[in-house]
Amino acid sequence: MIGRGAAVGLAVLAGGLVALQAPVNSLLGKRIGSLQAATASFVVGTIALVAATAIAGGGVRLGGLRGAPWYVFIGGLLGAVYVTSALVAVRSLGAGGLTAAVIAGQLGLSLVIDRLGLLGVAKQPLTVPRVVGVVLLAAGVYLVVRK
16 A cells, blocks of 8 residues: 555546547547547557566456446456547547536536445545535636637
């Protein structure tokens, strides 16, 4: 486990990389098609993860999958929907508009997940400051995507 500061730094780095992902995939999509570009993105990512697993020496252990609830397997599907949607939407919204809209969607649903304690997440109250934060973020999306 890493410390809170390192976790924030890692998340900021990941967010920056996500900002690059949609424009890069969109360029590929213009050459080969949107679904084909999303597929290529996942193939490259899968190869990278297999290589990282091999280098780390952890091996692939799938025994824990038995008896797992069905919904733990949809992460890849959710990622595929995101990648495909993002590589298409970035063409109209730009990288900033796409990122703003994605973050608004993430934060909005995250508050629901927190409030209900879904998927093993500890319950968090839905407070006025949290709702105001989402409203302000929605206003920010509007300002970023308007022409």
